[in-house]
Amino acid sequence: MTAAAQAAAAHETVALAARIAVAPISWGVCEVPGWGWQLSPERVLADMRDLGVTATEFGPEGFLPNDPAEKASTLGAFGLDAVGGFVPIVLHDADVDPVPLIAAELEGFLAAGATRLVLSADTGQLGYDSRPTLTETQWQTLLGNLDRIAQHAAGRGIVASLHPHVGTLVESTADVAQVLTGSSIGLCLDTGHLLIGGTDPVDIAVQHADRISHVHLKDVRMGLAEGVQRGELSYTDAVRRGMYVPLGEGDIDIATIVTSLEATGYTGYYVLEQDTILTGEPTATDAPHLAVRRSIDFILGLPTAPTAPTD
Template structure:
């Protein structure tokens, strides 16, 4: 049975270093509202957003009848000097989840998104020359595998890679290259529908193409009109998000009916995590979370 979760990023709790951080909603309210809007799981969010002591974390998750299913770990993987720091960060997060009893949770590994100016400024419209060099590709893939292997060897926790606009792995071609360069037994793919569409691809096609590599799924919708409006003003990634490029499910271009049909055909029995990325202080996250859950119910989930 497919299970439906939501994540703190839908409440504006992001990994980026933003001035708006002070407007973040506290983790207690986020967990309460995830529960109240009909979800049964959550991701951890940025390190320190939720308790970092295993027993306290477990108590907060368990008392709401939720499950913890993964944690986002950003690493500047194109820089070999950052790999050891990435290993340390991933192990810290994996140990927390393991000690709290969430041994089936994933490390959701990603680039240090929005840390490279040219990628942030050109999110959704990446042109040749803005990507990794051949040498950097080798370094990047090596970093992904090193982190995944250490985490698996130490705690038995698996790693999925999350492609993301404003990072080095954004376009369908970049995702394909990374998948080709990494061990399919070691590194899975977290397919994010909205980021795949924003990056220029068709998420339904990606589901078919990477069926054996997709261990984790994010449901996010994408509004191409908003992306175009942002591009016309040379808006960066944050401008697009602020304008609402990641809209409520069913209001964008992602064909979720086809996606659910494909997931059912593939006998996918794991988690779907709803993510409607917003910046702190934007909109009404609980209302959006409820609308997204109600929409997913119309898909039979």
């Protein structure tokens, strides 16, 4: 390799590293009651810093300080920027306007320097192991609210994305198609949740790249995912059994997804998310950051030519 080629490759690696972000769920930190052992913010943020990543999603309410300035200061103390966060919200109830709730949430995003709002169509129930069926009227309410929220967020300089998610009202292939055809909001391409819901994430990355505004990268053991699809396992049980694995070690073609998105001009973050459930304080040999390290190494080894993130 020539010196010029080596310099170009080094530049590409730095650019890609700048767009790799993480999320506390990879350390077992989750909003679902009873999910598992919850590590302290100090432990998780220190691990993130030591891994060399520069940005993270917020995690569930209460993980970081509620005060936005204190939240930003806490992240800054560990050398981390705020990507944004996952906000489950009821969108299908005509009697509840979600826009004022999101507007209040965005004040905190802005104060913390975050630019990505990741929505899920919450059922109004606890957990992700069951969901109701919507009427056509409820679907129209949901879709209209998605566009209203996206427009409001854009006016504040924040990119809103809808996250298809197991156990929410946008889970299946048909649900995703409803969002793609019935609204204009961008998608959060969550490779694991799409697959479990029956949608090929590679197909979405290739066919609908123009609608992808945020990415959550997960790799999955297909056998466990199929157990969830058949109703033989709850989502929570499948996670507990190790459904999610470091990138490149499961059955999703992560390499094709990333290289395809890069080829079509995606310039946003890749948030590494391997949902896990801890049963106690991790040991030196099973600490969550070890799996995150393998995912980072896999991404940095891909033959892509990324650019730095833009806001």
